[in-house]
Amino acid sequence: MSDLRPSRYAIHSDSVYAGSTGQRLRLVYGTRRAVTLALTEETADQLKSGHVPTADPQLLQRLLDVELVVPTDDELHALVTRSRDSAHTDALRTFTLMPTSYCNMGCTYCGQEHTKGRLPANHRDAIASRVQRAITADVTQSVRVRWFGAEPMMGYAVLRDLSRRFVDAADRAGVDYQASMVTNGSLLTLRKLRQLLHDARVNKLCITLDGPERIHDRSRILKSGGVSFTRITTLLTEALADEELADLSFELRTNVTTANAEHIEEYLHQMAAMGFAHPRVLFSLEPVHSWSNDVSDVALSSEVYAEREIGWLATMMSLGLNFMIVPTASKPLVCGAVSTNSEIISSTGSIFSCSEQPLVPESEATQALAHITEIDLAARRPEGPFHDWHDQIEGRSVPCAGCPMLGVCGGSCPKLWSEGISPCPSYKYNFQQRLALVARKYQLTPVA
Numbered sequence: 001m002s003d004l005r006p007s008r009y010a011i012h013s014d015s016v017y018a019g020s021t022g023q024r025l026r027l028v029y030g031t032r033r034a035v036t037l038a039l040t041e042e043t044a045d046q047l048k049s050g051h052v053p054t055a056d057p058q059l060l061q062r063l064l065d066v067e068l069v070v071p072t073d074d075e076l077h078a079l080v081t082r083s084r085d086s087a088h089t090d091a092l093r094t095f096t097l098m099p100t101s102y103c104n105m106g107c108t109y110c111g112q113e114h115t116k117g118r119l120p121a122n123h124r125d126a127i128a129s130r131v132q133r134a135i136t137a138d139v140t141q142s143v144r145v146r147w148f149g150a151e152p153m154m155g156y157a158v159l160r161d162l163s164r165r166f167v168d169a170a171d172r173a174g175v176d177y178q179a180s181m182v183t184n185g186s187l188l189t190l191r192k193l194r195q196l197l198h199d200a201r202v203n204k205l206c207i208t209l210d211g212p213e214r215i216h217d218r219s220r221i222l223k224s225g226g227v228s229f230t231r232i233t234t235l236l237t238e239a240l241a242d243e244e245l246a247d248l249s250f251e252l253r254t255n256v257t258t259a260n261a262e263h264i265e266e267y268l269h270q271m272a273a274m275g276f277a278h279p280r281v282l283f284s285l286e287p288v289h290s291w292s293n294d295v296s297d298v299a300l301s302s303e304v305y306a307e308r309e310i311g312w313l314a315t316m317m318s319l320g321l322n323f324m325i326v327p328t329a330s331k332p333l334v335c336g337a338v339s340t341n342s343e344i345i346s347s348t349g350s351i352f353s354c355s356e357q358p359l360v361p362e363s364e365a366t367q368a369l370a371h372i373t374e375i376d377l378a379a380r381r382p383e384g385p386f387h388d389w390h391d392q393i394e395g396r397s398v399p400c401a402g403c404p405m406l407g408v409c410g411g412s413c414p415k416l417w418s419e420g421i422s423p424c425p426s427y428k429y430n431f432q433q434r435l436a437l438v439a440r441k442y443q444l445t446p447v448a
């Protein structure tokens with residue numbers, strides 16, 4: 001078909017697998033829709049050589065549906081247009097809110113500066129008015145609030161007060177409202193989890209655990225001198241057994257450094273033994289990256305990290321822990337920094353576009369786009385430094401335009417690119433091995 005062609009945003013497995021009826025199969029992953037198909041070697045080879053398989057109309061329709069076959073128009077332009085449209089979607093407003101400037105931990109790799117003190121009352125009211133105005137705007141259908149650092153639970157009273165106002169406004173306006181929280185987990189209790197879920201509509205918590213107990217407790221140091229691993233994991237166990245919390249899910253994030261890389265295997269086994277191979281617990285391992293601070297002496301290189309990571313992912317699979325083998329959703333919007341429908345309001349009252357700017361002293365001094373007490377209530381935040389991101393991709397000033405991962409990666413992080421740091425996710429470096437894990441999951445056997 002002359003008006004169709006295979007998508008260039010596709011990865012073919014190097015390995016061939018035996019199908020149940022003896023056919024030779026390759027896995028083909030399309031990044032435009034984040035879908036993996038097992039195709040006959042013949043079909044995969046046709047796609048790879050630029051030909052559209054037309055003999056089987058049902059197969060062709062499937063390939064069109066998952067965008068492994070696409071119109072011959074400029075494919076990069078189509079992807080960037082989808083991304084621009086997503087950035088301009090007024091129906092969804094996203095707010096990242098920091099109810100306090102203080103954190104009760106002092107992790108060595110953190111680039112934020114924490115000071116004691118809650119949100120001033122006039123800031124709190126200004127935030128409430130701004131979010132409520134967004135909720136009640138005619139075009140708004142959904143509002144997402146992400147409670148974020150320092151440590152949001154240090155500002156729990158503020159979080160509860162603001163949430164009550166947001167939830168009331170959303171219910172009255174018939175707007176879909178959901179919240180999530182990034183937390184160190186040390187201040188959570190079962191009672192607070194129930195309040196967070198039922199009153200504040202926080203249905204997802206991202207908690208950082210930096211390794212097995214002794215490693216986590218050494219890395220995530222409480223300013224009081226105490227430790228947190230046992231407290232957090234005990235609470236998680238109780239939460240997973242609590243029927244009232246059935247709608248609450250957990251992401252357990254591990255920041256991988258040279259200091260804990262040797263202990264990740266032990267951590268995964270410890271977590272599995274504690275019963276965290278559970279559908280509501282997602283494990284994510286992330287290499288530490290620069291956050292306006294120098295982490296070069298504790299960060300693993302991308303290639304070394306990717307190689308080590310495959311071993312950890314295989315262990316997780318053997319242990320039944322949940323993790324992302326390959327991305328399961330496309331990423332039309334790289335991040336909120338490129339959309340004025342998304343904003344971060346620091347505990348200082350400053351409004352930012354990028355979540356790594358608040359509480360970083362230099363960014364607080366130079367990168368704030370507006371102040372909560374001064375911006376017009378109905379106005380979107382001003383455009384931030386990464387607003388030209390789509391032009392950068394189309395203008396090829398970043399290498400993402402030619403990268404087959406663009407559909408699921410989106411370019412990863414405009415801020416890091418602007419600092420000359422390549423932010424490519426680890427799966428770029430180990431995708432073939434990840435496809436082998438997908439094959440293992442579906443019990444496909446490699447053939448010579």
Ligand code: SF4
Binds near residue numbers: 356
């Ligand atoms: S630019 Fe990078 S650091 Fe900033 S919000 Fe986007 S992904 Fe996060």
Ligand code: SF4
Binds near residue numbers: 399410412424
């Ligand atoms: S950040 Fe890296 S992996 Fe992602 S699209 Fe750009 S070049 Fe590709």
